[in-house]
Amino acid sequence: MRTTILLTALFIGACGVEPQPPLVATEVVVTRPMPGMAMSAAYLSLTNNTDQPIHISRVTSAQFESVQLHESSIEDGVARMRAIPVLQIPAGETATLERGGKHLMLMRPRGTFESVSLQFFDDDDLILNVDANVQAIAN
Template sequence: MSHPRFRTGLLAALLGVLLPVLPASAEMDLVVSDAWVREAPPGATVLAGYLKITNRGTAHATVSGVSAADFSSVEIHRTVMENGMARMLSAEQLEIPAGESFVLEPGGYHLMLFNPARPLAAGDSVELLLHVRDGACLAVDAPVARMTLDQHP
């Protein structure tokens, strides 16, 4: 029978070995919320995705890219108005200062998801992988939803 104190000591010893393996990085401080993918007509080759990234840490974080197993590629885009026309520009990465949030939403920054590997309709969900510059990877579940103004202002 092991003594409780011995168990505590053993646990501490185990944690001492395991903790350094965990990424002590910005990944732990980044929280993704409100992720969703806009439903597109059947056969569409590109869909748009939105989400909010909050940096709860004390260090600046950079999301250097996004990938998803359900799509051939994912790009970060920004919609800008030029002479009354909406135009999309590529963004290399997303910068999230410590303590701040970065919102991807209709009319602004968004994800472009190319060539869905399966039909996607409202009610389905896809997994997005956010690649943080320090090498960490954040997985987020994004439901497919119809665009409605009251749901997604």
């Protein structure tokens, strides 16, 4: 029995099956800052592949002086936007950052660029780097 398990493990290893990254980003959209504007936004889904909650407390980007987690809402006909100190992603779940809801507010762009890198920190540990091309806001 032990031999079988060992052989299976070796077989899986030989096939190059890698462990999943702890946090995976999909459906990434970063809007290009409009001419003259000091801010933009990023939307994406973040899937926690671990068995522990992940707490995104900080996001950085080389292309922006500041990145903040924000949440927009429309309640009683009034549009509001508030900062979120920490984005909690429970074990095995996906947090969706989308238009009109939670999003990354990208502030004060450093020059012009075609792609953006975003670093996500779980408490103080870098857990994910995302590279994405910017997309113009269609008029």
